[in-house]
Amino acid sequence: xxxxxxxxxxxxxxxxxxxxxxxxxxxxxxxxxxxxxxxxxxxxxxxxxxxxxxxxxxxxxxxxxxxxxxxxxxxxxxxxxxxxxxxxxxxxxxxxxxxxxxxxxxxxxxxxxxxxxxxxxxxxxxxxxxxxxxxxxxxxxxxxxxxxxxxxxxxxxxxxxxxxxxxxxxxxxxxxxxxxxxxxxxxxxxxxxxxxxxxxxxxxxxxxxxxxxxxxxxxxxxxxxxxxxxxxxxxxxxxxxxxxxxxxxxxxxxxxxxxxxxxxxxxxxxxxxxxxxxxxxxxxxxxxxxxxxxxxxxxxxxxxxxxxxxxxxxxxxxxxxxxxxxxxxxxxxxxxxxxxxxxxxxxxxxxxxxxxxxxxxxxxxxxxxxxxxxxxxxxxxxxxxxxxxxxxxxxxxxxxxxxxxxxxxxxxxxxxxxxxxxxxxxxxxxxxxxxxxxxxxxxxxxxxxxxxxxxxxxxxxxxxxxxxxxxxxxxxxxxxxxxxxxxxxxxxxxxxxxxxxxxxxxxxxxxxxxxxxxxxxxxxxxxxxxxxxxxxxxxxxxxxxxxxxxxxxxxxxxxxxxxxxxxxxxxxxxxxxxxxxxxxxxxxxxxxxxxxxxxxxxxxxxxxxxxxxxxxxxxxxxxxxxxxxxxxxxxxxxxxxxxxxxxxxxxxxxxxxxxxxxxxxxxxxxxxxxxxxxxxxxxxxxxxxxxxxxxxxxxxxxxxxxxxxxxxxxxxxxxxxxxxxxxxxxxxxxxxxxxxxxxxxxxxxxxxxxxxxxxxxxxxxxxxxxxxxxxxxxxxxxxxxxxxxxxxx
Numbered sequence: 001x002x003x004x005x006x007x008x009x010x011x012x013x014x015x016x017x018x019x020x021x022x023x024x025x026x027x028x029x030x031x032x033x034x035x036x037x038x039x040x041x042x043x044x045x046x047x048x049x050x051x052x053x054x055x056x057x058x059x060x061x062x063x064x065x066x067x068x069x070x071x072x073x074x075x076x077x078x079x080x081x082x083x084x085x086x087x088x089x090x091x092x093x094x095x096x097x098x099x100x101x102x103x104x105x106x107x108x109x110x111x112x113x114x115x116x117x118x119x120x121x122x123x124x125x126x127x128x129x130x131x132x133x134x135x136x137x138x139x140x141x142x143x144x145x146x147x148x149x150x151x152x153x154x155x156x157x158x159x160x161x162x163x164x165x166x167x168x169x170x171x172x173x174x175x176x177x178x179x180x181x182x183x184x185x186x187x188x189x190x191x192x193x194x195x196x197x198x199x200x201x202x203x204x205x206x207x208x209x210x211x212x213x214x215x216x217x218x219x220x221x222x223x224x225x226x227x228x229x230x231x232x233x234x235x236x237x238x239x240x241x242x243x244x245x246x247x248x249x250x251x252x253x254x255x256x257x258x259x260x261x262x263x264x265x266x267x268x269x270x271x272x273x274x275x276x277x278x279x280x281x282x283x284x285x286x287x288x289x290x291x292x293x294x295x296x297x298x299x300x301x302x303x304x305x306x307x308x309x310x311x312x313x314x315x316x317x318x319x320x321x322x323x324x325x326x327x328x329x330x331x332x333x334x335x336x337x338x339x340x341x342x343x344x345x346x347x348x349x350x351x352x353x354x355x356x357x358x359x360x361x362x363x364x365x366x367x368x369x370x371x372x373x374x375x376x377x378x379x380x381x382x383x384x385x386x387x388x389x390x391x392x393x394x395x396x397x398x399x400x401x402x403x404x405x406x407x408x409x410x411x412x413x414x415x416x417x418x419x420x421x422x423x424x425x426x427x428x429x430x431x432x433x434x435x436x437x438x439x440x441x442x443x444x445x446x447x448x449x450x451x452x453x454x455x456x457x458x459x460x461x462x463x464x465x466x467x468x469x470x471x472x473x474x475x476x477x478x479x480x481x482x483x484x485x486x487x488x489x490x491x492x493x494x495x496x497x498x499x500x501x502x503x504x505x506x507x508x509x510x511x512x513x514x515x516x517x518x519x520x521x522x523x524x525x526x527x528x529x530x531x532x533x534x535x536x537x538x539x540x541x542x543x544x545x546x547x548x549x550x551x552x553x554x555x556x557x558x559x560x561x562x563x564x565x566x567x568x569x570x571x572x573x574x575x576x577x578x579x580x581x582x583x584x585x586x587x588x589x590x591x592x593x594x595x596x597x598x599x600x601x602x603x604x605x606x607x608x609x610x611x612x613x614x615x616x617x618x619x620x621x622x623x624x625x626x627x628x629x630x631x632x633x634x635x636x637x638x639x640x641x642x643x644x645x646x647x648x649x650x651x652x653x654x655x656x657x658x659x660x661x662x663x664x665x666x667x668x669x670x671x672x673x674x675x676x677x678x679x680x681x682x683x684x685x686x687x688x689x690x691x692x693x694x695x696x697x698x699x700x701x702x703x704x705x706x707x708x709x710x711x712x713x714x715x716x717x718x719x720x721x722x723x724x725x726x727x728x729x730x731x732x733x734x735x736x737x738x739x740x741x742x743x744x745x746x747x748x749x750x751x752x753x754x755x756x757x758x759x760x761x762x763x764x765x766x767x768x769x770x771x772x773x774x775x776x777x778x779x780x781x782x783x784x785x786x787x788x789x790x791x792x793x
Contacts, residue, residue: 052077061104081120085109098141116151131160144168164193173300182308187315190322198289218278227269233287234359236262240283244516248479290326298331303338308345320352326359335368343372351390364400373411389414398423406430412451458485469496472507481519482510490527496536504548520562527569534576544581553591563592570614580617585633589647598648600667605690607650614654621660622704636665678702681714691719701731711746721756729764754785761786
């Protein structure tokens with residue numbers, strides 16, 4: 001595709017600044033301050049004059065066509081607005097010239113070609129009375145026309161009415177200060193608009209090519225040759241007739257999104273970016289040409305008044321920057337309230353930085369403010385989310401060293417929808433929030449505050465060397481189905497659980513609602529070397545789950561949730577309190593859907609998912625207060641609904657001490673190693689369909705009161721239960737051995753029987769000493785069964 005841009009031929013008679021200086025042999029223009037200077041070129045002579053100010057220039061009746069004039073200041077000499085001008089007849093000037101100064105005698109003065117412009121050159125005052133928007137607008141319009149940067153390294157300016165100042169060239173603000181008056185904020189205009197020179201183009205194909213594209217447009221597509229004419233374009237495809245992402249909650253009234261996707265096109269129609277949906281049709285296919293160079297905006301301080309007028313529900317107000325140009329880099333900026341000002345807005349904000357429909361953007365070394373939303377009482381609350389950063393339909397975005405923290409009244413600093421390939425690096429943010437359909441998110445070396453990490457979408461979710469202070473380390477948004485259609489990896493992180501009804505490392509809690517797409521807990525989950533730190537909330541004594549799941553696996557409408565092929569959680573350490581964590585609670589494993597077939601027969605179980613916990617600091621659970629009061633609770637529904645793609649897990653637990661588990665009527669292979677087990681219950685009536693293996697474990701029942709007649713261990717399984725190198729201890733009640741409860745261990749009766757398969761099972765020293773003190777001998781035949789026992793039948 002030809003990417004046409006506007007172009008302007010320079011007047012053949014106009015002298016460039018460089019050409020003039022070369023002719024004069026001058027190193028500066030300070031000498032022009034006194035008298036006219038004569039310059040000669042090929043025998044011709046041209047007058048070069050100097051004037052003090054623009055007003056002096058306008059009042060000079062002696063100027064002639066082609067005169068060259070250097071003005072020493074805009075309003076006064078030395079105010080920074082000095083520049084070189086050439087005089088023309090007004091009738092001879094290009095109509096599109098955005099900057100001319102009317103003179104006497106039908107003449108105008110035009111800036112000579114410049115390498116950069118600043119705001120003073122266009123009359124910006126900076127006195128807190130003048131609205132500098134008009135003059136700043138002229139500077140950028142001229143810079144865009146001449147394709148030169150704006151270099152305004154200092155000064156103080158007041159922006160009182162948003163005009164959408166267009167930015168198409170590099171901008172260097174340095175230590176420039178802007179004061180933004182929010183009383184004039186509107187719902188459709190930001191103060192600065194970073195825009196592309198190119199116009200988007202609808203892609204029109206024949207029905208044959210369109211049909212072929214629709215068939216190809218699905219996960220895994222890498223090349224579509226017919227996209228070659230649109231190389232270096234950002235492509236958005238959208239089907240308004242196919243709605244997905246129905247939002248749960250009464251306040252949202254069934255709102256939804258069109259099925260849409262986006263990607264970047266390289267040479268020969270190669271696609272950059274994962275395709276995340278399959279399509280039956282599309283109503284819109286638009287190419288947004290991407291510039292072949294980066295645009296830089298660097299420096300600047302922005303003080304905001306904080307007083308947007310209006311009542312609640314007046315729409316999202318804009319300020320700051322609207323960025324709709326791909327390959328934009330924004331660096332080294334500070335954004336905050338005016339000194340002494342308060343955020344009193346009753347209307348939500350769309351984001352000081354608002355990125356939309358762009359590819360490859362960077363926000364670096366920026367301090368931005370989250371806005372107040374939940375103030376004391378309810379009469380001054382903002383009724384919707386209010387944002388310091390907004391991101392929608394953006395691919396390849398990076399936030400690096402972005403700082404945005406707040407207090408309890410502040411809303412999360414940014415929210416976004418439809419973002420792909422997003423990196424957060426060395427940031428400190430009060431929240432990371434992906435509403436609808438994030439894809440490939442990497443958070444590293446960062447601190448996330450009390451509003452937490454909330455996401456939905458898919459691809460790779462990687463969080464490393466990062467801390468989070470919230471009720472949940474990662475909350476998968478309930479209103480969009482709490483889904484992650486991809487892999488979740490968390491490593492070398494620290495979690496500060498905030499007080500609440502309970503805490504969880506991973507919080508999956510969808511509503512029983514039809515979202516318009518499959519929902520589930522991810523395709524794989526891996527958490528490694530996580531420290532759960534209570535030092536910030538030492539009073540927090542609530543239960544903390546590693547994974548919090550819903551109490552259903554199939555919706556009322558019959559939609560099954562997908563389940564990970566791998567859940568691996570290792571090296572989970574609790575500090576700051578003695579109470580540890582719980583593992584996982586699952587209802588109806590037969591209703592979950594796994595993308596691998598499992599198989600259960602009377603003689604064999606082929607599992608299709610691994611659930612592994614290793615080196616986890618567990619909570620001491622002594623009394624069974626409720627059926628689900630276990631570290632690991634998995635229960636089948638009353639009806640047996642196992643299908644080939646149901647969940648048939650292999651459950652591995654290693655070095656998890658104080659384990660209490662309930663595995664009711666499920667099909668699973670359970671392998672427990674090097675752990676101290678307080679209680680493990682399979683069904684009272686039915687065998688676990690699978691097998692149980694205990695290796696190098698200590699079985700040590702603990703209770704605060706008499707447990708009644710129910711055994712501590714119910715371990716019947718259809719494919720066999722085995723012990724290897726295990727210790728069996730007497731039940732502990734009130735920190736004392738209860739030898740009269742030995743018969744409730746459930747699989748041994750001293751000197752009478754041993755159930756299941758045993759290899760080198762040993763009795764605890766307290767049991768042996770107890771029988772010695774009773775002068776009852778533990779029979780060698782019983783010891784032999786513990787040493788080597790094979791159960792048949």
